[in-house]
Amino acid sequence: MKEKSANSVWNNCLEIIKDNVSAQSFKTWFEPIRPVELVGTVLTIQVPSQFFYEWLEEHYVALLRKTIKRELGNSARLEYRIVVENSNANTPSTVDYPNQNSGNNQNPEVGFPYFLNGNQIKNPFVIPGLKKINVDPQLNSNYNFDSLVEGDCNRLARSAGYAVAQKPGGTAFNPLVIYGGVGLGKTHLAQAIGNEVKANFPNKTVLYVSSEKFTNQFFDAVKNNSVNDFVHFYQLIDVLLVDDIQFFGNKEKTQDIFFHIFNHLHQNGKQLVLTTDRPPRDLEGMEERLLSRFKWGLSADLQVPDFETRIAILEKKMYADGIELPREVVEFVAYNINTNVRELEAALISLLAQASLNKKEVDLDLAKKIIKNFVKSISREVSIDYIQKTVCDYFTVPVDMLREKTRKRMIVQARQLSMFLAKNYTKNSLKVIGKHFGGRDHSTVIHSCQAVQNLIDTDQEFREAVADIQKKIQMSIS
Numbered sequence: 303m304k305e306k307s308a309n310s311v312w313n314n315c316l317e318i319i320k321d322n323v324s325a326q327s328f329k330t331w332f333e334p335i336r337p338v339e340l341v342g343t344v345l346t347i348q349v350p351s352q353f354f355y356e357w358l359e360e361h362y363v364a365l366l367r368k369t370i371k372r373e374l375g376n377s378a379r380l381e382y383r384i385v386v387e388n389s390n391a392n393t394p395s396t397v398d399y400p401n402q403n404s405g406n407n408q409n410p411e412v413g414f415p416y417f418l419n420g421n422q423i424k425n426p427f428v429i430p431g432l433k434k435i436n437v438d439p440q441l442n443s444n445y446n447f448d449s450l451v452e453g454d455c456n457r458l459a460r461s462a463g464y465a466v467a468q469k470p471g472g473t474a475f476n477p478l479v480i481y482g483g484v485g486l487g488k489t490h491l492a493q494a495i496g497n498e499v500k501a502n503f504p505n506k507t508v509l510y511v512s513s514e515k516f517t518n519q520f521f522d523a524v525k526n527n528s529v530n531d532f533v534h535f536y537q538l539i540d541v542l543l544v545d546d547i548q549f550f551g552n553k554e555k556t557q558d559i560f561f562h563i564f565n566h567l568h569q570n571g572k573q574l575v576l577t578t579d580r581p582p583r584d585l586e587g588m589e590e591r592l593l594s595r596f597k598w599g600l601s602a603d604l605q606v607p608d609f610e611t612r613i614a615i616l617e618k619k620m621y622a623d624g625i626e627l628p629r630e631v632v633e634f635v636a637y638n639i640n641t642n643v644r645e646l647e648a649a650l651i652s653l654l655a656q657a658s659l660n661k662k663e664v665d666l667d668l669a670k671k672i673i674k675n676f677v678k679s680i681s682r683e684v685s686i687d688y689i690q691k692t693v694c695d696y697f698t699v700p701v702d703m704l705r706e707k708t709r710k711r712m713i714v715q716a717r718q719l720s721m722f723l724a725k726n727y728t729k730n731s732l733k734v735i736g737k738h739f740g741g742r743d744h745s746t747v748i749h750s751c752q753a754v755q756n757l758i759d760t761d762q763e764f765r766e767a768v769a770d771i772q773k774k775i776q777m778s779i780s
């Protein structure tokens with residue numbers, strides 16, 4: 303009798319629900335539900351998984367509440383029974399949940415009420431037998447910490463990554479969010495963490511996935527009605543590395559599902575490593591609740607490596623590939639390719655390719671010819687700005703200071719030398735040059751050029767510095 307009335311009540315509910323959700327959602331989220339029993343005005347429904355329950359509570363609670371009240375009156379209540387997949391038992395066991403949102407005790411942690419509400423459930427996913435899944439971690443063994451050169455540009459991110467790999471889930475860096483521009487080593491670092499975890503803890507389940515792949519898998523799962531399997535799979539991972547999460551921007555459903563997986567893993571002490579091409583606060587089309595999760599751990603950035611680090615990267619790469627190049631060639635490449643590491647590697651590869659094609663040694667001349675194409679493609683011409691930057695880098699003074707009135711010796715020197723070089727390397731008038739230095743007039747520029755010439759004539763150290771800087775500028779235009 304009970305069975306029957308639970309059935310009929312639920313069927314009436316379904317009629318209403320059908321008209322209020324898309325056909326796809328209905329199929330995915332409502333068809334798998336089984337009405338279990340009706341006691342008074344309490345209807346119990348059975349859902350296939352905890353995740354399923356979370357999803358219903360989060361997305362359809364208002365609709366469910368309304369339809370059930372319509373059928374059973376104002377005192378109506380919904381309870382869930384969750385099937386716990388148990389490989390050892392023939393019949394699935396179940397765990398009961400009340401509908402958390404049906405009462406007045408709205409929990410502020412939307413979507414995760416039950417974790418906070420005592421111990422009604424003991425993590426239904428940790429099931430012996432199921433745990434031993436064999437997941438291909440999707441790692442490339444060349445991307446390891448050894449091959450990831452350390453520099454000021456990546457020190458924090460790299461050491462946080464290393465720490466995480468020694469103690470996955472056991473540091474404050476959870477999630478570890480690595481951000482930085484194209485070709486600065488995000489993927490390399492994420493993979494290095496994965497490889498290091500695997501080396502330290504062979505039994506841990508590690509998975510590297512691009513957010514694009516994750517999204518596609520999720521879409522497929524929706525299409526094939528296997529969202530549950532999809533989520534279960536991800537919830538079994540010990541160290542989840544998700545690359546380029548900016549790709550999740552404006553993909554609401556994917557963010558939802560990722561939010562659930564994220565929470566589940568985090569709650570269970572599993573490690574999350576995420577990469578993005580911009581600081582989390584600048585991620586567009588990303589839900590606030592997801593962004594706030596990222597703040598739980600550490601965000602560390604990757605910068606463009608400085609000249610010395612670029613040399614070290616080239617040398618490491620050459621060593622790994624068993625190649626030798628003249629020091630001046632390496633320096634030339636490192637000077638001129640200063641956008642990102644991927645460009646740097648590409649330049650090196652094309653240099654070697656040309657050399658072997660022409661059966662020629664790689665010397666500075668060949669390097670100049672080849673790198674010119676590269677630099678051209680990044681379209682760098684010598685400009686006053688470039689000169690200012692080169693000079694300021696050399697003396698390590700902030701470029702802004704060149705436009706200020708300060709009389710500090712270092713800055714005066716950098717300013718005068720920049721003017722001198724601007725006059726010699728650009729076709730700009732003295733007036734235009736003066737403008738670039740905080741609106742100084744042409745007589746100031748003339749005076750500066752004379753002062754620099756005097757110093758060059760009398761001060762050997764200064765002369766050498768100028769020669770160094772000129773070399774850098776010349777390399778960028780030759």
Ligand code: ADP
Binds near residue numbers: 450486487490491
């Ligand atoms: P991203 O994912 O940030 O776009 P990648 O991780 O793909 O960048 O890095 C681009 C290339 O540069 C890769 O071949 C990587 O091995 C290399 N690379 C980046 N940073 C370093 C580094 N610090 N040391 C050695 N190689 C690096």
Ligand code: MG
Binds near residue numbers: 488489490545
């Ligand atoms: Mg990448």
